[in-house]
Amino acid sequence: MIKPWLELTKFRLSFTVALSAWLTVGLPYGEYGQSNLVFISVLLLSLAACALNEIQEVKLDSIMNRTKNRPLPTGLISMKQAYISVFILVVLALITGYILLGSVGVYIYLFTILWYNGIYTPMKRLTSLALVVGALLGTIPIVIGWLAGGGQILDSRLFLLSSLYALWQIPHFLLLTLVYADDYEKAGFLTVRRYLSLDSLKNITFAWGNLIFAWALLSSIIFGFYIIELFFIILALILISFTVMLKLFFKKFEKKLIYQLFFILNIFMVSFHFLLWLDRIW
8 A cells, every 4th residue: 555655745756856965965075975864854855745735735636637546536545644644754854854954954844845835836726937936946955965965055056056957947847737738727727828829838948948958058167077078978968958959849839749848858957967976976
């Protein structure tokens, strides 16, 4: 019966969130002593926030085809069990956050839950601009990993990397909502499709993708590389990603293309962050 709990906490999503924090720990000074604790702590935080989000949207989830078979709408997990699991996960996350960063860690973790569950989740039903608010959430694991690795909050490298994640979140969520737009709108969510034509959304997505590539290039230059070959690999990654997106630009903006763009941007971000990490541990 572990599968319902993995679905309740969106384990796969939470795993990738924790991984982004884990990859960041050694970037400031090449120190990875806290990496495993960072991974566990951020994983707990993400599991808690995602489970609470499932509780908040259980009625809406029961309406949408994509989510109606989740454990809460189907009754595989009761609301009482869900609340208890959230409480336990939050407590464990705060404890590990305190071990990592002291009181600053507790404040960051509480802010994360407030922002995700208290602001972003309700805002999704009020405006499509919620995806901009949600973009901030992608920066938090980066900040946690950076601080746990001894980095400073005002370091320009942290600003560049966290900003890159924020930039990436915009087309990531935009493409996701376009794929499931009918479902979201049936449940009462406001999607950008109501305000912009598909051609406009296509232009925005491609322009934003190019902004991500340019920001990644700037970040690479500012970070610097101990292994110059890895810098050239990043240049090749940016060039290939740009070329593929340029080729796709002339295709019809339909679900197949949306999936392809979603895949390209996700692979790019994972690869870019991995190469930064690889340069610091080699």
